[in-house]
Amino acid sequence: xxxxxxxxxxxxxxxxxxxxxxxxxxxxxxxxxxxxxxxxxxxxxxxxxxxxxxxxxxxxxxxxxxxxxxxxxxxxxxxxxxxxxxxxxxxxxxxxxxxxxxxxxxxxxxxxxxxxxxx
Amino acid sequence: xxxxxxxxxxxxxxxxxxxxxxxxxxxxxxxxxxxxxxxxxxxxxxxxxxxxxxxxxxxxxxxxxxxxxxxxxxxxxxxxxxxxxxxxxxxxxxxxxxxxxxxxxxxxxxxxxxxxxxx
Amino acid sequence: xxxxxxxxxxxxxxxxxxxxxxxxxxxxxxxxxxxxxxxxxxxxxxxxxxxxxxxxxxxxxxxxxxxxxxxxxxxxxxxxxxxxxxxxxxxxxxxxxxxxxxxxxxxxxxxxxxxxxxx
Amino acid sequence: xxxxxxxxxxxxxxxxxxxxxxxxxxxxxxxxxxxxxxxxxxxxxxxxxxxxxxxxxxxxxxxxxxxxxxxxxxxxxxxxxxxxxxxxxxxxxxxxxxxxxxxxxxxxxxxxxxxxxxx
Numbered sequence: 241x242x243x244x245x246x247x248x249x250x251x252x253x254x255x256x257x258x259x260x261x262x263x264x265x266x267x268x269x270x271x272x273x274x275x276x277x278x279x280x281x282x283x284x285x286x287x288x289x290x291x292x293x294x295x296x297x298x299x300x301x302x303x304x305x306x307x308x309x310x311x312x313x314x315x316x317x318x319x320x321x322x323x324x325x326x327x328x329x330x331x332x333x334x335x336x337x338x339x340x341x342x343x344x345x346x347x348x349x350x351x352x353x354x355x356x357x358x359x
Numbered sequence: 360x361x362x363x364x365x366x367x368x369x370x371x372x373x374x375x376x377x378x379x380x381x382x383x384x385x386x387x388x389x390x391x392x393x394x395x396x397x398x399x400x401x402x403x404x405x406x407x408x409x410x411x412x413x414x415x416x417x418x419x420x421x422x423x424x425x426x427x428x429x430x431x432x433x434x435x436x437x438x439x440x441x442x443x444x445x446x447x448x449x450x451x452x453x454x455x456x457x458x459x460x461x462x463x464x465x466x467x468x469x470x471x472x473x474x475x476x477x478x
Numbered sequence: 479x480x481x482x483x484x485x486x487x488x489x490x491x492x493x494x495x496x497x498x499x500x501x502x503x504x505x506x507x508x509x510x511x512x513x514x515x516x517x518x519x520x521x522x523x524x525x526x527x528x529x530x531x532x533x534x535x536x537x538x539x540x541x542x543x544x545x546x547x548x549x550x551x552x553x554x555x556x557x558x559x560x561x562x563x564x565x566x567x568x569x570x571x572x573x574x575x576x577x578x579x580x581x582x583x584x585x586x587x588x589x590x591x592x593x594x595x596x597x
Numbered sequence: 598x599x600x601x602x603x604x605x606x607x608x609x610x611x612x613x614x615x616x617x618x619x620x621x622x623x624x625x626x627x628x629x630x631x632x633x634x635x636x637x638x639x640x641x642x643x644x645x646x647x648x649x650x651x652x653x654x655x656x657x658x659x660x661x662x663x664x665x666x667x668x669x670x671x672x673x674x675x676x677x678x679x680x681x682x683x684x685x686x687x688x689x690x691x692x693x694x695x696x697x698x699x700x701x702x703x704x705x706x707x708x709x710x711x712x713x714x715x716x
Contacts, residue, residue, distance in 0.1 A: 264413060264414075264415065264416050265416055266410065266416060266419075267413060270410060270411070270413075273407075273410045274407055274410055274411060277403060277404075277406055277407040277410065278407065280403050281400055281403045281404055281407070284396060284399050284400045284403055285396075285400055287396055288392075288393055288396040288397065288400070291385065291389060291392045291393055291396065292389070292393060294383060294386060294389075295383075296383065297383050297384055297385060297437050297440065297441040297444075297445065298441065298468050298469070298472050300385075300437055301434060301437050301438065301441070301472040301475070301476070302472065302475060304430055304433060304434045304437070304476070305434070305472070305475040305476050305478075307430060308427055308430050308431070308434075308476070309478075311423055311426060311427050311430070312427070312593075312596050312597075314423060315420060315423045315424070315427075315596075316589055316592065316593050316596070318416050318419055318420050318423070319420065319589055319592060320585055320586065320589035321416065322416040322417065322420070323561055323565060323585045323588060323589070324581060324582065324585040325416075326416065327561060327565060327566065328565065328566075328568075328569045328581050328585075331566045331569035331570065332569065343562060343566055344562070347558055347561045347562040347566075348558070349417050350417070350561060351554055351557055351558040351561070353417050353420040353421065353424070354554065354557060354592055355550075355554050356420070356421060356424040357420070357423070357424050357427070357596060358550050358553075358554070358595060358596065359424075359428075359550075359716050431712075431715050431716075434715075435708055435711065435712050435715070438708055438711060439704055439705070439708040442680055442684060442704045442707060442708070443700060443701070443704040446680060446684060446685065447684065447685075447688045447700050447704075450685045450688035450689065451688065462681060462685055463681070466677055466680045466681040466685075467677070469680060470673055470676055470677040470680070473673065473676060473711055474669075474673050476715060477669050477672075477673070477714060477715065478597050478669075502651060502652075502653065502654050503654055504648065504654060504657075505651060508648060508649070508651075511645075511648045512645055512648055512649060515641060515642075515644055515645040515648065516645065518641050519638055519641045519642055519645070522634060522637050522638045522641055523634075523638055525634055526630075526631055526634040526635065526638070529623065529627060529630045529631055529634065530627070530631060532621060532624060532627075533621075534621065535621050535622055535623060535675050535678065535679040535682075535683065536679065536706050536707070536710050538623075538675055539672060539675050539676065539679070539710040539713070539714070540710065540713060542668055542671060542672045542675070542714070543672070543710070543713040543714050543716075545668060546665055546668050546669070546672075546714070547716075549661055549664060549665050549668075550665070552661060553658060553661050553662070553665075556654050556657055556658050556661070557658065559654065560654040560655065560658070563654075564654065587655050588655070591655050591658040591659065591662070594658070594659060594662040595658070595661070595662050595665070597662075597666075
């Protein structure tokens with residue numbers, strides 16, 4: 241079975257944990273993610289309003305910290321679904337050599353993304 | 360001069376770095392902050408769009424990391440202006456006892472806010 | 479039971495939630511990890527020395543930030559090897575039901591660990 | 598001009614950007630800092646031991662997160678004392694022009710240090 245473009249942008253993985261074409265780890269929870277991001281967008285707008293109304297800086301900082309935390313939670317959800325979906329998908333490649341390569345690629349990619357969150 | 364609702368802890372700031380009633384450390388840069396928050400709001404909306412269009416999870420994570428970084432930059436700006444304005448304002452209180460108290464309060468408050476950002 | 483090259487890419491672990499004793503993702507790089515941790519230990523000792531010698535607080539903070547960064551790098555290495563080894567190992571479990579369970583468990587565990595790093 | 602009780606931790610700084618040698622914000626709590634750093638050093642050694650004994654990667658990650666948190670706490674303590682001591686010390690400079698300059702310098706320096714912690 242040939243699966244030459246396994247990688248980066250188009251995971252078209254047919255295998256064990258039931259990925260479907262054009263689906264990603266987060267697809268099942270898409271609505272929940274959209275709701276959370278909508279709420280975060282509203283929080284950011286709220287911070288702008290606080291600045292506009294000259295609210296106390298410490299109260300603004302508290303809100304900024306809350307948004308950062310909410311974004312971290314979204315990130316963690318995406319990471320969890322990415323590992324469970326894309327990394328595990330790579331592990332289901334039958335050809336051992338391609339599999340090793342695909343896993344390395346996916347794991348490196350996930351770790352780099354986590355590294356960007358840590359910074 | 361009446362300064363009734365100036366702020367949370369009443370720092371009695373008449374002095375050196377020219378605080379004015381209803382002004383905070385960030386007031387001078389208010390427009391810049393509003394522009395930055397507007398841009399962050401747009402970035403969050405962009406992330407929602409990526410989720411909606413089933414973009415690749417790693418690319419979404421990269422965008423989430425960028426928003427987190429932009430929020431950190433906003434926080435740091437607010438912290439800088441808070442220290443330079445509210446903490447230094449407290450240090451200008453003429454009565455030594457009130458001054459020591461005001462400084463302690465403001466410094467503790469700023470450090471707690473920084474602690475919330477670190478978590 | 480001999481399993482000499484178990485590591486990174488294709489671990490074929492006999493029981494998914496039970497990594498073979500003495501065989502983890504990082505085992506292959508054990509010496510490198512020990513060297514890095516030795517260096518971090520020395521950096522922490524250096525910070526204590528700076529405090530003891532009344533060095534300037536900002537310079538101490540810079541060193542603390544450097545140690546935190548070094549620890550983050552160690553974490554990322556461990557996360558990378560954990561995903562590539564333990565998570566992928568779970569994905570190699572032949573029984574589909576056990577596999578799904580093992581993957582969920584490992585992915586959740588990894589994500590929780592990443593979450594603790596983000597906080 | 599004598600300004601003896603200006604602040605928190607005895608700032609009496611002769612030149613604003615030059616803290617008196619052997620007198621920093623943390624000096625009063627030096628012993629406590631040394632104890633905390635000693636404990637952190639021991640924790641890092643404990644992590645090395647875990648690696649050496651092939652402990653489970655997730656358990657190692659948990660310990661690394663604990664050390665990072667302990668370092669954050671040390672940082673926050675240093676930041677608090679730095680703001681209350683060096684920044685407030687700069688605010689006690691009698692000459693208004695030198696004072697403004699000294700405050701700007703100290704506040705910028707503190708914010709840069711906090712920025713390095715956030716990254």
